[in-house]
Amino acid sequence: MVEKKFLTLRTSDGETFKVEEDVILQSETIKQLVEDGCGDGQIPLANVTGNILTMVIEYCKYHLGNKKLGEEIKDWDDKFIDVDQKIIFDVILAANYMNIKGLLDLACVKISKMISGKPVPEIRKILGIEIHGFSEEEEEENRRWNLWAYED
Missing domain, CATH: 3.30.710.10 (Potassium Channel Kv1.1; Chain A)
Incomplete structure (x- = not known):
C-alpha cells in the first residue's frame, strides 16, 4: 500500500x-x-x-x-x-x-x-471600474479611441 x-x-x-x-x-x-x-x-x-x-x-x-x-x-x-x-x-x-x-x-x-448583455455602466459597477481623474480633454480622447466602452 x-x-x-x-x-x-x-x-x-x-x-x-x-x-x-x-x-x-x-x-x-x-x-x-x-x-x-x-x-x-x-x-x-x-x-x-x-x-x-x-x-x-x-x-x-x-x-x-x-x-x-x-x-x-x-x-x-x-x-x-x-x-x-x-x-x-x-x-x-x-x-x-x-x-x-x-x-x-x-x-x-x-x-x-x-x-x-449588460449595459456598460452596469458592467463597470459589477467589475468595480470607476471613471475619475481624467481631464475633459483626456476623457474626450479616451471616448474617441474606445467608443465601445461608452455605449449604453
Whole structure:
C-alpha cells in the first residue's frame, strides 16, 4: 500500500491546511515549488485566504482524475461556482495566483455570464471600474479611441 504524501499550506489569514500532495499539485505554482524542493515545510499562500483555499481544495479533489461524464462535471462546476460575486473574484485571484487553469477558467466564465448583455455602466459597477481623474480633454480622447466602452 502506497502511503499518501501531504503538503502543509498556510494562508494569508494564518490558517494551515494539510492537503494530499496529488490533490494540490493541480496547482502549477505548488507543483513548481515541490519540484524545486521547497515543499518540505509550510508553503505560504500570501494571496489566498482560508475560506477560498477551502474552495480551491474542494475543486481540486473533485477534479483529480475525475472520469465522470462531461455533463455531470459541468453540473457540479455550475453548482460549485454559484456563489457571491465577491467570492468569485477571490477565487479568480487564488486560481490565478496558484495557477489552476480549470478553476480560473470556470470562475472567469461565471463572471462573463454575469456581465453578458449588460449595459456598460452596469458592467463597470459589477467589475468595480470607476471613471475619475481624467481631464475633459483626456476623457474626450479616451471616448474617441474606445467608443465601445461608452455605449449604453
